[in-house]
Amino acid sequence: MNVPAGPLAGIRLLDLGTRVAAPFAATLLADLGAEVIKVELPGQGDFLRSIGPFVDGYSLFWAVENRGKKSITCDLRKPAGQALLKRLVPLVDVVVENFQPGTLEGWGLGYEALAALNPGLVLTRVSVYGQTGPYRDRPGLDRNGIAAGGLLYITGYPDQPPVRPGVVIADYLTGVFNALAIVSALWERDRRARETGAPARGQWVDLSLYESVLRVMEHTLAAYDRLGLVREREGNRLANSAPLDNWETRDGKFVCIVAAGDGLFPRLARAMEREDLLADPRFASLALRAEHGDAINTIVGDWCRARTALEIAEILARHEVPFGVAYSAADIFADPHVAARPRLVAHNAEVYGDLLGLVADDLRALERDGVI
Structure with missing residues (x-):
């Protein structure tokens, strides 16, 4: 052999x-x-x-x-x-x-x-x-x-x-x-x-x-064992992080943006040309952004809906904001990414x-x- x-x-x-x-x-x-x-x-x-x-x-x-x-x-x-x-x-x-x-x-x-x-x-x-x-x-x-x-x-x-x-x-x-x-x-x-x-x-x-x-259940079991907390379904958002979601783009695609941390949120604000958000007391820290998650997620969602996925990708990449377009199999091959079978x-x-x-x-x- x-x-x-x-x-x-x-x-x-x-x-x-x-x-x-x-x-x-x-x-x-x-x-x-x-x-x-x-x-x-x-x-x-x-x-x-x-x-x-x-x-x-x-x-x-x-x-x-x-x-x-x-x-x-x-x-x-x-x-x-x-x-x-x-x-x-x-x-x-x-x-x-x-x-x-x-x-x-x-x-x-x-x-x-x-x-x-x-x-x-x-x-x-x-x-x-x-x-x-x-x-x-x-x-x-x-x-x-x-x-x-x-x-x-x-x-x-x-x-x-x-x-x-x-x-x-x-x-x-x-x-x-x-x-x-x-x-x-x-x-x-x-x-x-x-x-x-x-x-x-x-x-x-x-x-x-x-x-x-x-x-791979993260803190789920430890939180119940030590604190009695039962983790529930949260959809695309997390109670302790914002902005965080999968937002629809102008061309009908979806983009996920990960910029909840204090080091990343300023990059996102600048990428969106919304540096005023950095002075908003509601968004001054990770905990405060999570508390006002609906507000900041709505702002980011409106920004995404006004742009195509490609435009968003180019802007966020330029500002070093972690993101990802939700690819279909067709998108993966067009990127291109070809898998041999x-x-x-x-x-x-x-x-x-x-x-x-x-x-x-x-x-x-x-x-x-x-x-x-």
């Missing part, structure tokens, strides 16, 4: 995951040079293959989330598929999975079984609620993770129901934490082996979507042939039996 370039070159990973949460970690490691072997069900493949939009029959969602991987098929529900996986495990450093807790054990593929085949193996296990606790057996997806982690509750406007974020953020957050956990576990494995001279010993890691969300490649013959020594007749027999 060709060894990919990058800091993780030489690390080999089996991706048993589906959808996003576990596979995203494997994708990040592939970006860093790890060799990632994606294991899918024969015939149907990963669920993401069925999610549009499509180009020439290929799912763009699949291509983005599984770039840089080598795809093989293996039905782990069948004894022959389990036997194939057990032959691959001694040849890899990492296995990632996000089956319902207990599924691998039911197939005889739990951590103890895999570690017996490869003591240095790192296994990461992703689920919504974790491998332990009263909710461990509940099925769930990203939205259940943001609900249990508190993010859904605080997202939206005060007088409306909670609104989901625009992407599956719990899946992606867990993928990032998973990648960090894998790199840390590999470092720990190799460090201990170097220091003690003993054979490398891996470990397994338990990751849950809701706990990943908890970690690699085509799907299957690697049954390469992986099973090069790693396990299976020949064409072996592969045909496995295909005939629906194992690969």
